[in-house]
Structures are given as structure tokens and as C-alpha cells.
Amino acid sequence: MEKVKITVVYDEGALPNTNLIGAIGMSILVEADGRRTLFGLGHRPRYLEHNLSSLDIEPDSIDQIVVSHRHIDHFGGLAGFLKDREKPIDIYAPAGAWGGKKTVFGPTGIFEPEEFTGKTVRHDITDWVQLSDHVFVSPPLTDNGSEESFLVISSSSGPLLISGCCHPGLDHVFEAVKAKFGRYPTALIGGLHILKKQDKLADLYAQYLKDVDCRRLYLNHCTGVNGINRMRVTLGLKGINDFYAGQSIEFNLV
Known part of the structure; x- marks a missing residue:
């Protein structure tokens, strides 16, 4: 049976008893349809380079990169990736995520x-982009003043949503997925930008996920330890899986 494999390369948390580095940022490897997609590049180039090497992931084995939005903890590791790559790489991102280097800030x-x-090929995301038979990138969603795209995998059990930070709001993102695929995501992977002292948002998101019957949750990055633990009040201790670098x-895809 054809499958998709999703691996955390870079996250605030890393598996114990390994040499993987845990640090602010996100990078997730998606392997599906015979292609490898890197979703996010983390913050620090040398940390991304280190974790890729530790996981035996050759930069030249990656077919494309998707950057969800403009924040540096999702694109800052690019130089570490390009350092060990020979051929050019396609990078998909919202137009607003591109910029330049400032000397001070x-x-x-x-x-x-x-x-x-010459090692990057820019692709601005303006609408749904199909990267392979089962892997899609959403158009930029802009609620709450933040432009962000998401990775969606069409699986045998329904859409799988991979979120960078979910700045536009969880309900907005879920509705966009439903409009495209005919149903809400059945699994949610990644960040929800809850962090500290946002118990009301954590409660709201937890209840929403329960209401739409999204049961397979693998949360990390900006969801934060406090946010995850607060969501477990509603969803139960086993209702959310930690998802650290190395996991x-x-x-199933079909």
C-alpha cells in the first residue's frame, strides 16, 4: 500500500539520546509519490545542516521546498541547505515571504x-499548487493580517494538514481545506501559535478540533509546551502527540 512518511527535521524539541539539535524553528520532510518535499527550513543554517546530516537526508535528494510564510524561523536555514546542495532547488512561497538581507535587522x-x-528557483504561490499526485500547497490565507500557505496531503482517510504557525486562524484554514477536498482535515501536524498565556485560544482550538472530529494530532513548534498541555485538558492526555525532531x-495514501 502506498504511504506518505512525514519526518520532523527541525523543531524546538528533539528526540533524547540523539545528537539532533532542538531550536526555534520548523522543518518537516514529506515523502510521497516518489518525491521529497521540505516544508520549512528552520531558523539557523548550521542547525538545519546538522540535523539533515544526522538524519542522513542529503540536500540533493530534496525535490522542492515550501516556505509557509515570511517569519525567519521558517526560512532562515536556507544557506545551510544550499551549502551542501549541487543542483538548483524549486522554492514555493507566498510572494510576501520573499525579501532581502538587511545589515542591522x-x-x-x-x-x-x-x-x-543560481541555486534557487522562485515560485510565488497564488492559488492551489499540486506538487505531486497527493501533495498540495494552499494559496496564501490572510486572515488576522498574516499571509501563510499550508501543505495538504490527500490520504485514504482524508486530508492531512501540515501547518507552519496557523496565523490566519484554525477555522479559516480548515474551511479552505474543506472547500478544496470536500471534508475537514482528519489529521493536523505542526504549529498553532499558542505559546504562553493563551489559554482561551488553546481551549478554543481544542474544542474546534473535537467538534470537527480531527483526531490525529501531532503538534510542535509554536504550539508550545504550555499550549499543548492546555489543549489536553479538553482532548485528553493521549489526544495530542508530541512531534519532535527525529520523529x-x-x-496510507490509497
Whole structure:
């Protein structure tokens, strides 16, 4: 049976008893349809380079990169990826996620370092993009003033949603997936931007996920430890799975 494998490359948490680095940022590898998609690049180039090497993931084995939005913890590791790559890589991102490097405040968005000129191919996301038979990228959603795209995998059990930070709001994202695929996501992977002192948002999201019957939850990054634990008040201790660097999950595609 054909499957999709989803592996966390970069996250605030990392598996114990490994040499993987846990640090602010997100990068998730999606392997489906004979292609490898890297969703996010983390924050620090050397941390991404280190974790890719530790997981035996060769940069040249990646077919495309998707960057969900403009925040540096989702694109900052690009130089670490390009350092060990020979051929150009396609990068899909909202137009607003691209920028340039500032000398004082750092980069204003995704940019190709001068030493790697010609190694990236820019693709602006404006509508749904189909990367392979089962892997899709959403158009940028802009509720709450933040532009963000999401990865969606069409599986045998329904859409699987991979979220960078969910800045536009969980209900908005779920409705966009339902409009495209005819049903709400049955699994949610990634970040929800709850972090600290947002118990009301954690409660709201937990109840929403319960109401739409999204039961397979693998949360990390900006959901935060406090946010995850608060959501477990509604969803139960086993209702949410931690999903750290080095961990993988698989789903059936057909």
C-alpha cells in the first residue's frame, strides 16, 4: 500500500539520546509519490545542516521546498541547505515571504545568499499548487493580517494538514481545506501559535478540533509546551502527540 512518511527535521524539541539539535524553528520532510518535499527550513543554517546530516537526508535528494510564510524561523536555514546542495532547488512561497538581507535587522524575507546565486528557483504561490499526485500547497490565507500557505496531503482517510504557525486562524484554514477536498482535515501536524498565556485560544482550538472530529494530532513548534498541555485538558492526555525532531509518522495514501 502506498504511504506518505512525514519526518520532523527541525523543531524546538528533539528526540533524547540523539545528537539532533532542538531550536526555534520548523522543518518537516514529506515523502510521497516518489518525491521529497521540505516544508520549512528552520531558523539557523548550521542547525538545519546538522540535523539533515544526522538524519542522513542529503540536500540533493530534496525535490522542492515550501516556505509557509515570511517569519525567519521558517526560512532562515536556507544557506545551510544550499551549502551542501549541487543542483538548483524549486522554492514555493507566498510572494510576501520573499525579501532581502538587511545589515542591522537581518533578512526581511527569503533571499538567496550571493555565494549560492543560481541555486534557487522562485515560485510565488497564488492559488492551489499540486506538487505531486497527493501533495498540495494552499494559496496564501490572510486572515488576522498574516499571509501563510499550508501543505495538504490527500490520504485514504482524508486530508492531512501540515501547518507552519496557523496565523490566519484554525477555522479559516480548515474551511479552505474543506472547500478544496470536500471534508475537514482528519489529521493536523505542526504549529498553532499558542505559546504562553493563551489559554482561551488553546481551549478554543481544542474544542474546534473535537467538534470537527480531527483526531490525529501531532503538534510542535509554536504550539508550545504550555499550549499543548492546555489543549489536553479538553482532548485528553493521549489526544495530542508530541512531534519532535527525529520523529516520523506514516499514513496510507490509497
